[in-house]
Amino acid sequence: MQKKVLVFTSIGLLTILLGGIALGANTFFSSETTWEVHETPEEAGWSSEKLRQARRYYDSLHSTAAMAVYNGKVLFAWGDVTKNTNAHSIRKSFLNSLYGIHVEEDHIQLEDTLEKLGIYDFPDLTYEEKQAKVKHLLSSQSGVFHKAGEESWTMRRNRPLPGTHPPGSYFYYNNWDFNVLGTVFNQETEKDLFEEFKKQIANPIGMEDFSLDHTQYKYEVRRSIHPSYLFQVSARDMARFGQLFLQNGEWDGEQIIPESWIEESLKVHADVPGNNVYDYGYLWWVATSGPFSDLGMYSAVGRYGQSIDIIPELNLVFVHRVDSTSSTLGLRRSVAQAQRLRLLEMVIDAIVDDHEKTPQNF
Incomplete structure (x- = not known):
């Protein structure tokens, strides 16, 4: 990624953004940006007409922002892509990047058990639950089925009974596992995960809207002593994070995240029953069936429709956002x-020059 600052006036802004496709207001160029932009979709090998069709479908949803980066340049940016809004469970993939750095530096051991780490909760863990390892938390297979902060109604409804599955044997999308990973990170590294994310990830890759003012620990002590770690992040900064992973952890010649960690994270560590698209790696969803699997796609996914979808076979990053602070008739948008x-x-x-890589059943 070249650190080239682009400043555009409002004249011809949308023409630059989508090669003449006037598709509504956006915020991408409201200030300086280091992103480079394709001059037109056709110049990049994409169809303006088909992108118009995609934009019309986007407009029919509750989407509030979307962005695509192709070959390292912005293909389109729709909606408010600069606003920091709740990233929801994409926070877990953010934490994955920090684990990669600190596992490499030997600050965190994947084989360490909760017992060794001194992890407890109220009610306390059983002996068997304490045998869960850090790697089981990363793949959401701890076998610890306690209440946790930031749980959805679906999580609560689907939570297995305590003691029904030993560590490493069963996938349950478990906020207890994910929140405890935050506790373990801060404890073992003696650093604050938000400050470390800013230092190790946001600053080196040039996130343009990220601020520690938009991060917080949320304590729900009636449920668990382990807080949720919440990020509010913009769509264009999520795209930058996705591009970092697409580039196997490298940015401007510097290896930010160990490539071996990314490879390990994107292996399937847990089968996900009932999901016809994804299985689970280490805090990433990995497409394992259908055309998205053929393209090597993996995703960070959050509640209400948040996503960073990374498609290596097309050199494409796609970000989708729903501002969950907005509401329609008193109901959250989704x-x-x-x-x-x-x-x-x-x-x-909409790709027109790469048909051999586009699954025919799309």
């Missing part, structure tokens, strides 16, 4: 996984 993936299919269908 975009279902099927709708988000349908939008991504329409975007991919």
Whole structure:
């Protein structure tokens, strides 16, 4: 990624953004940006007309921002891509990047058990639960089925009974595991995960909207002593994070995240029953069936429709956002996984010079 500052006036802004496709207001160029931009979709080998169709579908959803980066340059940016909004469970993939750095530096051991680490909660863990290892937390297979902060109704409904599955044997999307990973990180590194993310990730890759003022620990002590670690992040900064992973952890000649960690994180460590697209790695969702699997896609996914979808076979990063602080008739807005993936299919269908890489059944 070249650190080239681009400053545009409002004249011709949308023409630059989508090669003449006037598709509504956006915020991408409201200030200086280091992103480079494709002059037109056609110049990059994409169809303006098909991107228009994708934009019309986007407009029919509760989406509030979307962005695509192709070959390291912005292909399009729709909606408010500079606003820091709740990243929801994408926070877990952010934490993955820090684990990669500190596992490499031998500050965290994947084989350490909760017992060795002195992890407890109220009620306390059983002996068997304390045998869960850090690697089981990373793959959401700890077998510890306690209440946790930031749980959705679905998580609460699907929580297995305590003691029904030993560590490493069963996948349950478990905020207890994820929140405890934050506790373990801060304890073992003697650093604050938010400050470390800013130092190790946000600053080196040039996140433009990230601020520690938009991070917080959320304590729900009636549920668990382990807080949730919440990020508010913009779409364009999420795209930058996705590009870092697409580049195997390298940025401007510097290896930010060990490539071996990214490779290990994107292995399937847990089968996910009932999900016809993804299985689970280390805090990343890995496409294992259908056309997205053929493209090598993996995703950071959050509640209400947040995503960073990384497609190595197309050299593409796609970000989708729903501002969950907004509401419609008193109900939170949401975009279902099927709708988000349908939008991504329409975007991919706009490629006109790379048909051999585009699955025919999209």
